[in-house]
Amino acid sequence: MFITFEGLDSSGKSTQAQRLTERLATRPLPGEKTVRPVRFIREPGGTVISERLREILLDRANLDLNEVSELFLFSASRAQVVREVIRPAIARGEIVICDRYADSTTAYQGYGRGLDLPAVLQINRFATAGLVPDRTFIVDIAVVEVGRRKETAGMPYDRMETGGTGFFEKVRNGYFDIAKRQPGRFVVVD
Numbered sequence: 565m566f567i568t569f570e571g572l573d574s575s576g577k578s579t580q581a582q583r584l585t586e587r588l589a590t591r592p593l594p595g596e597k598t599v600r601p602v603r604f605i606r607e608p609g610g611t612v613i614s615e616r617l618r619e620i621l622l623d624r625a626n627l628d629l630n631e632v633s634e635l636f637l638f639s640a641s642r643a644q645v646v647r648e649v650i651r652p653a654i655a656r657g658e659i660v661i662c663d664r665y666a667d668s669t670t671a672y673q674g675y676g677r678g679l680d681l682p683a684v685l686q687i688n689r690f691a692t693a694g695l696v697p698d699r700t701f702i703v704d705i706a707v708v709e710v711g712r713r714k715e716t717a718g719m720p721y722d723r724m725e726t727g728g729t730g731f732f733e734k735v736r737n738g739y740f741d742i743a744k745r746q747p748g749r750f751v752v753v754d
Contacts, residue, residue, distance in 0.1 A: 565593075565600075566654055566695070568665040570739060571703035572732055574713040578606070580703055580753075581663045588659055603653045607664035608641035611648045617641040624720075631677040635684065638669050639691040646692050654695075666692050667700060667742055675738025676731050702739050702752045707732040 569581040585604040592599050608618040617637050620626060629637075642665070653660050666688040674684040707729055727735075743750035 565659045566650070566662070566697045567659070568662045568667065568697040568700045569703060570664060570667045570671070570700055572705055572707065572710050572736060574710045574717075574719075575703040575705035577701070577703040578663050580701065581661050585661045588661070593659075601653075601656070601658040603649070603658050603660050605645060605649060605660065605662045607645065607662060607668065608638055610645040610650075613644045614641040617644075631673060631679055634677070635669065635673045635679060635687065638673070639687050642666065642669070642688075643691040643693075646695055651693070651695065662697070665697060665700075667702075667739070670742055671735045671738040675741070676727065676735040678734075697749065700743075700750050702743055702750060704736070704739070704752055704754055707736060 567584070569577040569584075571577040582604065585602050588600070589602045590599065607614075608621055609615050617640060621629070621634065621637055621641075650660050650662070669688055670681070670684055673679050674681045710732065740752070743752050
């Protein structure tokens with residue numbers, strides 16, 4: 565089973581993904597008698613190479629990273645974690661919970677950055693080897709709330725978070741559009 569969490573930064577998606585991981589690690593799924601191993605992964609990340617790419621992608625020193633390079637770096641990180649961690653874990657019968665996945669690339673680089681959406685979707689399919697989550701939760705939050713939460717927590721903005729309100733509105737609307745196109749896979753949580 566493969567479950568992903570999506571949404572804007574500071575929406576609470578990471579917290580909810582961790583909570584689900586903890587819950588599933590202590591209880592069997594409905595209809596099952598034993599608890600399955602549960603693996604939590606964050607994206608970008610999850611492997612040595614993917615973590616190094618994460619550093620490049622989020623480092624504010626790289627503000628001049630162009631949107632096409634950004635797309636390919638996220639995709640390279642994902643290709644690595646899918647082949648090295650996610651697919652093998654699923655093959656062993658583990659539950660994999662991922663904090664972000666290909667839908668983030670579609671929302672951020674496709675809708676937010678304005679890259680060619682069919683090209684982004686094709687790159688996602690190639691990077692993931694066609695692996696699609698069984699269920700995706702989008703944790704929705706108003707864009708103004710993102711800034712308030714970051715400020716209240718005293719958290720600095722990483723490179724991806726410097727896009728501004730207009731960028732994040734496009735990303736948020738992109739998530740809604742993605743969810744509308746695949747209603748059987750998505751659950752939008754306020």
